[in-house]
Amino acid sequence: MKQTFNSRDPLYLQVVRQFKEKMANGQYKPGQEVPSRRELASQLGINPNTAQRAYKLMEEEDLVHTGKNMPSKLTGDLKKFSFVRQELIQEAVDQFIEVVKSLGIPLEEAQEELSRRYQVNGKASESDD
Amino acid sequence: MNIFLKLLAFEFNRFKKGYLSLIGLTFTIQGVGLFFQSRSYLSKVEMLKEEGVSTQGILSQLGHFDLLNYTYSLWFVAPIMLGIVALLFYSVFIWYRDWLGKNTFIYRLLLLPAKRMSIYFAKLFTIFLSVLGLVSSQYLFLHVYKWLIPLIISEEFTQVQSIAQVIEQGAFMVFLFPKTLPFFFFAYLTGLMVLMVLFTLILFERSFHLKGILLATGYAGLSLFIYFSPAIYQLYTRIIFANSETFLWFSIMGIVLMGLSILVSNFLLTKKITV
Amino acid sequence: MIEVKQLKKKYGKRHVLKDISFQAHKGEITCLIGVNGVGKTTILKGIMNLTPLNGGMVEIDGKPLTSERYEDITFIPDTLTMMPSMTVKQSMDFMKDYYRSWNPKRAEDLLTFFKIKKEERISDLSKGNKAKVNMLLGLALDVDYLLMDEPFSGIDLFSREQILSVFSSHLVEDRGVLLTTHDLTDFETLVDKVVLIDDGQVVREFYTEEMRETEGKSVVDVMREVYQ
Amino acid sequence: MKRYGLLLLTIILFVSAFGWHYFSVEATHNQKPTFSYVTSRGNKEYVEKLKLVGSIYQPDNEYNQTNFIQKGEETLYEEDFPFLYQMDTVFYAHPSFQRLYENYPNFVKRKNYGNFLIETPETIVEASVDWEKQQSTSTTIQVEKFNKESEDIKKYTFNLPLDNPAEYSYLESIEVVENKLILFLTHVGENKWEDGMNTTAVELFVYQIDLETEKIVSAEPFLTQFPATEFPAETNVSALNSINGDEDYKQKENNLFLINHENEGETLTSIANYDSKDNRHTILDIKEEWIDSPTQQIYEGETLYLIEKEEAGFTVRVFNIETNKLETTLSVPLTAALMQNFNGEYVERGMRAAATNDLLYLVSTKSIQNGEDVTIVVVDLYTGQTVYEGTLEPDNLTDEWKPLDAEIQLIDIEE
Known part of the structure; x- marks a missing residue:
């Protein structure tokens, strides 16, 4: 699942946008588990720090929830x-x-x-x- | 210490083929030589016997065939020379081989989590122990030849000699086995000192390349001067030292040079070496 | 943190490094970029004390680097530094022998990851596989910092992809990576920080994401600015 | 562990080979040789004083000199430092110097190489020519006297006036008799001839100096170059005691000098005697043919022995220095085969001789390297009879150590 990125825009925003697109088109279901940031990084071929930053932004926007010692999940809020x-x-x-x-x-x-x-x-x- | 021992074993095993083949070659050449020499001696004896020459007459013409005389033949001396040349060559090659080729192994060695002098000492003792091993095996071979000769040559044409006598009087032997134990230590530690100076010269070259050759020449000159300074003093003042004093001075100068070489090599290896 | 302060290096009268100062942090991938011959490799060698410097200081986590600390930091040169007569296994055993930080499990993982056979002799390996074994020997050490010199130079496309994927994997997780390259293709998305070097000096030192966010420029854009 | 295998093997090999070798060497070195002989009656008798300079085992190897000195029942065995000597003879101190050094380091330390040291029961005296102060009209001599008991060092400087101008002077020998220092100096100058030829002029002078009053008592020419010719001639003067390697520092009543005068290809050899007590010197009445063939000259007290090698034996001339007369000529017949053992590469290396207690010992130094035994001939100087002729066989031989340092006995001397 290699994605091409625009090298002039911040990568983490591009990652968040891809997430949002998948949420919008139904590829991602509410409450679904999302890949860990390392998995995401290697899936997308990006730096794990960038993946982390994207997750952080999504957490701030309440799109993703991360519990302690639990895999991150998409919000269940429709x-x-x-x-x-x-x-x-x-x-x-x-x-x-x-x-x-x-x-x-x-x-x-x-x-x-x-x-x-x-x-x-x-x-x-x-x-x- | 632990890494030093591992490196020593590693370097020693790297030289394994060369080392074992030198020992093997020594024994082969000397053994074959003993066979040929004794055969030609015996054929001469047969010829003279046919001419009706008495045993005494033969002996006065040909002499005895014994181990001591054999040590003076090229068959015996050549492998020793070969060993010396090979070890001298390897003393230099042991460093350069790590810089040679695409796989510059010296990276690996210099990046080991240990004092870099471990590499130096591992290489130093690899050479030193190889020398000792070669000389020791030569000693054993002498015993083998001593045992072999009476089997080939009949009693009247040979004579039993002690190994100690052969060592004392035979070609080259006194350099390999100095006469007394103190001189053994003196001679071999002097050899070790020379090796340490040589290694320092190589490290000079490895650190500064062309400029290093000049520096190495300077260091070699300095070493010679330091080592022979008591002798130069003696020649200049015509003052004579007692033998014990001469011995002491050479020992002190040897130790000074060893110390200096360690200091300089350590400095070069940790501060100046270039890969 | 690897802190490089005012490194200077002369070859004869030529100042290769005039004044190099930068920092590389743990958990980040820092990339030294510059055209060939600009002295990137010399910086890495200088850090690891493989070439004498004419000035400057290198500190690792605030302390000077001594050879005993090669358990904490390691250098992966651009060639495989094992003897050609050794097998891959022997090379791994060599490392295991001398480094307490050798991680055998990770080494096995890497073997599987790179699909390399242990029994093969180094002299029989393909160029790409040599590069992979080279990476393997460094990556299998539990070190805090990894220095890599031109990890992608002169290897085939497939090997390159495999090695690239190392950087986004758990294999470099939480470690500080400092690598040099002259060509950033395929690689831009992986780098946290870029240090641009030209004429023996650091011309730009920036985080890629910040650069994109604040100036809307890609690394290549910045390089173009600097080198043209 | 496997990887240390070869390393360990090498260390074991080294320790055992070198251990084996040096253990046997050390064990044998501890057996110091004694000089004794067992008579045919079975009595063991010690030679009161037998001195052999040089190793009788390795005659052709001058680097391996070993001195055996017998005094009473005690054997002094002076070991050399052959290894140093092999490096350079300059750094090798002669055993006699070594002995003085060990006994009186405060004085002997830092002595100049080649300076004369003479030992008397109470003192050691050193004399040297001060080369820097050499003038054509005088020679300067530096003297140091060391008192063995008080360890006092007294220094003197003497200016010796020269009759004929000399370019340099050197000491031939020195003696100390009571408080008188006797110096034998050769002055070397140049004779300039009308046709432009230069020849060296050699003069041997004897000086007597009273060390208490610090005055020159006498200065006498001992020998001047003879005969004065128009062609360059060379004269060598050497003290006979130094030729024979005499390092027993005792007061001598006689000083013998061997004079070699070479002129027009002819060599004139003569022996001169200086009697230090009477301050009297004589050219000894020794016929040239007694010394121009290969001879060994040794002297004991008043007697000079001229030992000439013949084809079948030795001719020993016993010359009394005091009376300046030939006392006897002994003929020691030996078989030609046996005589071969006494032929060395150089005459003085072919054999050793020692005279003591009216017995003359002639020891061959050649044979052992050919695997033959050392020949020894013992001559009774009274009767002229050969009392023993045979081989010198070391006692208690082990197979390991035959010709090295085993105990030596003169066995079965017939009476």
């Missing part, structure tokens, strides 16, 4: 999950809007194109798998 999902959607939409607006494309055209492309893209990715 609200958190939907919040993360919401956050990602908003982020994506915001980005989309920003680009579309800067190109001066009207909302209707953008909506139309979006729904057309979304379906085509979805089919294409299905056939890819």
Whole structure:
């Protein structure tokens, strides 16, 4: 499960983002055990300190809980999950809007194109798998 | 201490092939030589007998065939020379082999968690013990030859000699076995001292390379001067020392040089060595 | 903490190291970067007292480094320093013999990890496997600090991947790693700290994540700035 | 452990081989030789004073000199330091010096190599030429007198005036008789001839100095170069006692000098005697042919023995120094085969001779290396009869130690 990272952005933020994406798309279930930071580091090919830092941030955001002598677990709080999902959607939409607006494309055209492309893209990715 | 012993055993076993083959070669060459020499002696005896020469006459012409005379033949001396040359060569090679090639083993040695002088002493005593081992085996071989000769040569043409006599009068032997025990210690410790100075010279070269050769030359000169300073003093003033005093002075100078070489080598190994 | 203070080194009249000071911490991977011939290897050798320095000081956890402390810190040179006639097992036995900090269990783990046969002679090993055995001999020591000189130079891609994975594994866990390299490809994500060296001096010393966070630059970006 | 195997084996080998060797060496070295002989009646008799300088075992090896001195029933055995001697003879002190050094280190320590030391019952006197103060008109002599009992050292400087200019002077011999110091000095100068030829001029002078008054009592020429020729000639003067390696420091009534005068390829050898008591010197009436063939010269008291090697035996001339007359000529016939044993590479190394108690001992020094026995001939000087002729066989021989340091006995001397 090698991931490619953008070498200009902090790695730990990229790791957190990957986590959030998996929570949002359902790859990670609430309360699920997550790899230890060392496992994560070797899975991702990153420095264990970076993995540690990513976990720390997620703990601060209450996404991950770590008990004493216990493996870390994702939060069981579904609200958190939907919040993360919401956050990602908003982020994506915001980005989309920003680009579309800067190109001066009207909302209707953008909506139309979006729904057309979304379906085509979805089919294409299905056939890819 | 523990690491020193391990390293000593390690270095000694590294030289195992060379060491054992030197012992083997000595015995082989000397043994084969004894066989050939005695055969040619016997054939000469046969020839003279056929000519009707009496035993006395043969003896006055050919002399006896005995161990003492045999020690003067090239067959006997050559392996000893070979041993000396080989050990001298190995005294230098024992250092350079660790720098040679891609797998510079000297890294490994210098990174051992112990005083670096352990490496120095391990190499030093490897050479020293090899010398002692070779000389000791030569002593045993002399006994073997002494036992062999009467089996080849009939009694009238040979004579029984003691090993001590052969050592006292035979070629080279007095250098390997100095006459008395104090001189044995004196001679072998002097040899050890020379080896220590040689090692220091090598370490100079290994530390400073080209400049090191100059420094090594300087150190060699200094060592010679220190060692022979009582003698130089004697020559200059024409003052004579009693023999015990001469002995003492050479011993003191030897100890001074050993100490100096240890100090300098330690300094070079811990502060100046370059890999 | 390995603390290097004002190291100086001359070869003849050439000042290879003018003033090198940096720190490498336990639990971090610190990378000395510089173009070839800049004196990275000399710094590591200088720390381990394998080459005389013309000035400066090296302290390990606040104390000067003596040869007895080679149980706490070890150096993995860029070549395997065992005799070619030895087998892998003999090399391991040699280490076991002289180091109290030799960890036999970890050594076995590493053998499995690298997929190396104990019985093979060093002279018969491939280049990559030699590099792996070299790593193994250093990594199997329970030392606090590991110095590595160009651990990826001149080895094939697959071996490189295997060795790379060492750094994110438990094998270097909690230890301080100080390594040199001139090429950071594949490796950027693994490094905690970078010390850039040019013209015998430390030009930049930074944590990679901080650099990304505050200036939005990758290590390669910084290198480009420095060396161009 | 396995890895230490070869190492341990080597150490064991070394300890046992060297132990074996030196244990047997040391054991034998403790058996010091005694000089005695057993008569045919079975009585063991000690030679009152027999002195053999040099080892009778290794005659051709000058590095292995060993002195055996017999005094009464006690044997003094002076061991050499051959190892040092092998390194360089300069660093090797002669046993006689060694003995003085050990007894009187306060005085003998730091003595110059080559200076003369003479021992009397009460004192040791040292004399040397001060080379730096040498002038063409005088020679300076430094003298030190050491009192054995009080350990006082007294120093003197004497300026000896020269009749003929000399370039340098050296001491031939010194003597101390009562409180008089007798110095034998050779002055070497140069004769310049009209045709531009230079020849060395050698003069031997005898000086008597009273050490109490510190005055030069007499200065007499003993010998001047003779005959004065137009060609370069060389004269060597040497004290006979030093030729024979005499290191027994006693007062001598006679001082003998061997003079070799070489001129135009011809050698003239003569022996001169100086009587220190009477301050009188004589060229002894010794015929040249007695000393120009291989001879051994030894002297005891008033008697000089000139021992000449013949093809079949020895001719021993007994010369009385006091009367300056040849007393007797003894003929010691020996077989040619036996005589061969007395031929060494050099005459003085081929044999040793000693005279004591009217017995003359002639000991061969050559044979042992050829595996033969040491030949000894004992001559009765009264009757001229050979009382013993045979081999010198060391006693209590073990197979290990035949020719080295075993006990020596002169056995079965017929009377």
